[in-house]
Amino acid sequence: GESVGLHLPTLSVQEGDNSIINCAYSNSASDYFIWYKQESGKGPQFIIDIRSNMDKRQGQRVTVLLNKTVKHLSLQIAATQPGDSAVYFCAEKGAGFQKLVFGTGTRLLVSP
Amino acid sequence: DAGVIQSPRHEVTEMGQEVTLRCKPISGHNSLFWYRQTMMRGLELLIYFNNNVPIDDSGMPEDRFSAKMPNASFSTLKIQPSEPRDSAVYFCASSVGINQPQHFGDGTRLSIL
Numbered sequence: 224g225e226s227v228g229l230h231l232p233t234l235s236v237q238e239g240d241n242s243i244i245n246c247a248y249s250n251s252a253s254d255y256f257i258w259y260k261q262e263s264g265k266g267p268q269f270i271i272d273i274r275s276n277m278d279k280r281q282g283q284r285v286t287v288l289l290n291k292t293v294k295h296l297s298l299q300i301a302a303t304q305p306g307d308s309a310v311y312f313c314a315e316k317g318a319g320f321q322k323l324v325f326g327t328g329t330r331l332l333v334s335p
Numbered sequence: 336d337a338g339v340i341q342s343p344r345h346e347v348t349e350m351g352q353e354v355t356l357r358c359k360p361i362s363g364h365n366s367l368f369w370y371r372q373t374m375m376r377g378l379e380l381l382i383y384f385n386n387n388v389p390i391d392d393s394g395m396p397e398d399r400f401s402a403k404m405p406n407a408s409f410s411t412l413k414i415q416p417s418e419p420r421d422s423a424v425y426f427c428a429s430s431v432g433i434n435q436p437q438h439f440g441d442g443t444r445l446s447i448l
Contacts (some may be wrong), residue, residue, distance in 0.1 A: 255434055266339075266426050266439030267378070312378065320390050320433060323368075325378040 231310065233330040242300040244329045246313030251294060253315035257323070258287060258298045260309045267312060270298070300331075308333045337361070339440035341427050347446045353415040356443045359408055360429030368437055369402055369412050370426040378426075384410065385433055396421075417447045 236242050248256070254275040259267035273280045273287045273296075280287050286299040296313050313326045340359040348354060360367050368383040382392040384404045392402070399418070404410040414421055424444050428437040 257436055259439075264441070266428075266441045269436045269438060272436055316434070318434075320385070322380050322383065322391055322394075323437065324380075327377060 231328050231330045233332060235332045235334065236303050238303060238305060238333055238335050240303050242298075242303045242307070242331060242333075244298045244300075244311050244331065246296040246298075246326050246329075248294050248296060248313065248315040248326070250315060250317060250324070251291075252317050254318055255316040256287070256289060256296050257314045257316075258285075258296075259312045259314065259325075260307075261312065261328070262309045270311075303331075303333050305333045305335055307331060339427055339429050339438055341425075341440035341443050343443055344441065345444045345446075347448065348417060349448050350418055351416045352447075353413065354417045354421075354445060354447075356412040356425050356427075356445070358410045358412070358427030358440060360410070360427070361438055362408070364429035364431055364438075365407065366430045366433050366435075366437075367404060367410050368428040368430075369410070370428065370439075371423045372426060372442070373423045381412070390433075419447045421445065422447050 257272040258270040260270050261267045271282045271285050271287050273289050278289050284301045288297045310328045310330050312328045314323045316323045342357045366385050369381040372378045381394045382402045387404045402412045424442045426439050426442045428439040430437045
């Protein structure tokens with residue numbers, strides 16, 4: 224969806240728990256999706272991406288799920304660690320030279 | 336491996352002054368993007384280049400903003416004259432291709448007094 228930069232939703236979890244961060248995207252024509260992690264004072268860091276011909280993709284401790292029917296994207300982090308605390312952004316992109324559009328972001332807080 | 340390098344990391348200047356932000360993309364990347372991040376508006380794309388050619392500058396706020404990419408390893412974003420509302424963190428990102436992950440620098444925190 225369009226980035227509006229207002230109040231960030233926050234997800235608080237305990238160390239070792241699994242985390243699920245959700246994102247609703249706006250453009251049904253989007254065919255490429257990315258999750259980024261942003262720590263304080265740093266730029267967004269690429270985590271994982273997925274294209275619209277897939278509905279699931281796994282990385283190291285992370286899984287991205289894509290449901291095109293309801294335009295929903297989720298990021299699952301297994302065995303969440305304090306170092307995972309950050310703001311997580313989803314981003315969507317249409318085909319060709321269309322620009323990448325970032326979501327509002329979700330703050331993940333991991334307690335030891 | 337060197338990531339995207341931005342300079343300066345911090346800039347504080349008075350309104351009316353010219354500000355120039357610099358970016359060195361990752362070697363071999365042919366797409367370069369300039370973003371602005373604020374609390375109110377989040378992360379916004381200002382302009383992006385593909386093979387040194389500006390493709391979409393619809394996000395550039397107004398004529399006070401300009402961006403150049405004279406070669407594949409360098410880009411600048413210039414604000415002249417600067418205004419307090421330009422205060423934000425400006426990020427540069429690069430990617431191998433237009434439909435590949437963008438890799439971000441650590442940004443320039445700009446404060447216009």
